[in-house]
Amino acid sequence: MKVLITGGAGFLGRRLATKLLERGALKDADGNEHAIEQLVLVDMVAQPVPFADARARQLVGDISDPKFLTSVIDADTDSIFHLAAIVSGQAEADFELGMRINVDASRRLLDACRSLGHCPRLVFASSVAVYGGELPVLVLDNAPITPQSSYGMQKAVVELFINDYTRKGFIDGRVLRLPTICVRPGKPNAAASSFASGIIREPLNGETAICPVGENTRLWLLSPQTAIESLLFGHDIAAEALGTNRIINLQGRSLTIAEMVAALEKSLVRKWSSEFNGRATHASNASCRPGPVSWTQRAHARSDFRATSTSMR
Ligand SMILES: NC(=O)c1ccc[n+]([C@@H]2O[C@H](COP(=O)([O-])OP(=O)(O)OC[C@H]3O[C@@H](n4cnc5c(N)ncnc54)[C@H](O)[C@@H]3O)[C@@H](O)[C@H]2O)c1
Numbered sequence: 438m439k440v441l442i443t444g445g446a447g448f449l450g451r452r453l454a455t456k457l458l459e460r461g462a463l464k465d466a467d468g469n470e471h472a473i474e475q476l477v478l479v480d481m482v483a484q485p486v487p488f489a490d491a492r493a494r495q496l497v498g499d500i501s502d503p504k505f506l507t508s509v510i511d512a513d514t515d516s517i518f519h520l521a522a523i524v525s526g527q528a529e530a531d532f533e534l535g536m537r538i539n540v541d542a543s544r545r546l547l548d549a550c551r552s553l554g555h556c557p558r559l560v561f562a563s564s565v566a567v568y569g570g571e572l573p574v575l576v577l578d579n580a581p582i583t584p585q586s587s588y589g590m591q592k593a594v595v596e597l598f599i600n601d602y603t604r605k606g607f608i609d610g611r612v613l614r615l616p617t618i619c620v621r622p623g624k625p626n627a628a629a630s631s632f633a634s635g636i637i638r639e640p641l642n643g644e645t646a647i648c649p650v651g652e653n654t655r656l657w658l659l660s661p662q663t664a665i666e667s668l669l670f671g672h673d674i675a676a677e678a679l680g681t682n683r684i685i686n687l688q689g690r691s692l693t694i695a696e697m698v699a700a701l702e703k704s705l706v707r708k709w710s711s712e713f714n715g716r717a718t719h720a721s722n723a724s725c726r727p728g729p730v731s732w733t734q735r736a737h738a739r740s741d742f743r744a745t746s747t748s749m750r
Contacts (some may be wrong), residue, residue: 438463438471439513443500443546444520445478446485448621449562449664454478455516456665458490461621465674466558466609471515479509480521501542510549516558517548518668525566527627528588530643539591547598551607555583558609559599560672565616565657567593572657578686586629596684604684607739611671611679616657616689633658636694637701652695659689 440457444450454476462470478484478495489494498505500521510517521538522528528535542560550557568576568587584590592614599610621634624692633650633656639646659667667687679685692700 438465438473438515439475439477440473440516440518441477441479441509441514442518442520443479444522444562445495446480447480447520448623448626449618449661449668450478450518450520451484451694452481452661452665453520454488454493454666456669458488458493460669463669465515466556466676468675475513476512477509480750500546501537505544506545508544509547510546510553512555513699514550514557516560516672517546518560518562518672519543520562522562523588524627525564525588525629525633528533528591529586529629530627532587535587535591539588540594543595544598547602547608551602554605556609558611558672559598560611560613560668561595562668563592563596563612563614563684564589567596567614568678574691576686578682578684580686586709588629600683602683604681609676610683611674612684613667613671614684614686615664615667616659616687618658618661619658621661630656633697636697638707640701650694652698653693655691656697657689658692659687663687714745 440463442450442454442457444487445454457473457476460473462472464470473492474494476488476490478488478493479500480495480497481499483497484495487493491568496509498509500506521540521542523531523535528539547559550559565576566586567584567587568580569583569589573580582589582593584593596612597614599608601612602608617628617630617633619633620637621631622638625631625635632650635646636648664687671685
């Protein structure tokens with residue numbers, strides 16, 4: 438089968454591609470597994486390191502360009518993971534761009550699927566940003582949506598498209614509302630929730646992170662691994678199990694900033710003590726003591742972490 442990922446060079450797109458190549462198969466509408474013969478990775482940017490796998494092919498281009506879009510979706514395309522998006526902070530700052538990519542290009546992509554005539558399976562990465570304000574402890578799939586950002590509204594619009602294109606038999610759609618995926622490696626991105634990863638990632642790298650919200654702020658979080666497993670599960674689940682509403686809220690962990698900081702603190706202390714024990718054993722065997730550089734680095738990391746904890750309160 439031929440599988441396409443939009444946003445294939447992104448944080449989740451690249452991880453999904455790796456997992457798909459590893460797994461090697463996906464289910465079809467009858468629940469039968471089929472080998473993935475082609476994996477097409479579509480993105481505006483090239484893969485930082487191209488996949489060394491004959492099944493993977495990268496196509497660099499803009500999905501809002503109709504010519505490019507129709508050139509990447511063809512009669513052989515069986516399944517699509519639609520992950521390309523303008524993330525929350527940028528969609529808020531540039532309304533026109535968010536509408537063009539998150540809404541207009543998504544609709545064009547759905548129409549390209551419709552024109553295939555064979556009802557491809559499509560998994561859409563939506564977001565819990567379709568909700569706004571205070572949320573109850575348990576948020577069911579059918580809880581009223583109240584987006585308070587342009588990004589959340591744009592995701593909600595595409596969710597409705599997908600339900601209707603599915604009802605019409607144009608696609609076999611599945612919408613997964615992703616919570617904040619944490620920890621995202623690398624540099625901070627333009628998502629409004631970027632700090633959720635930053636407050637863990639930066640201190641682990643010995644850097645200071647600034648947290649823009651109070652310590653009692655509660656976040657809905659999911660690990661990258663579980664997010665990828667969920668996208669695959671969302672693809673393979675039988676249509677009958679979903680019914681007419683194809684929208685699923687992904688489960689996650691509900692943690693306050695204070696709880697995240699406490700967990701980080703615990704894991705850093707564990708890391709430092711195991712490093713110290715390792716070094717102490719090594720040092721006594723070799724009859725020498727740990728060098729001054731590593732102690733200085735550790736002292737820096739500790740003081741950065743304290744500064745971080747303080748600036749988050
Ligand atoms: N990561 C999260 O915490 C999170 C949470 C909720 C929802 N989501 C959704 O999951 C999806 C993937 O998220 P991510 O964290 O991997 O984002 P990401 O920004 O890392 O990846 C998105 C990719 O889409 C590409 N892209 C953007 N516009 C494009 C265009 N016009 N044409 C082609 N490619 C384009 C970007 O170059 C980027 O590589 C997105 O739809 C996002 O809205 C992510």
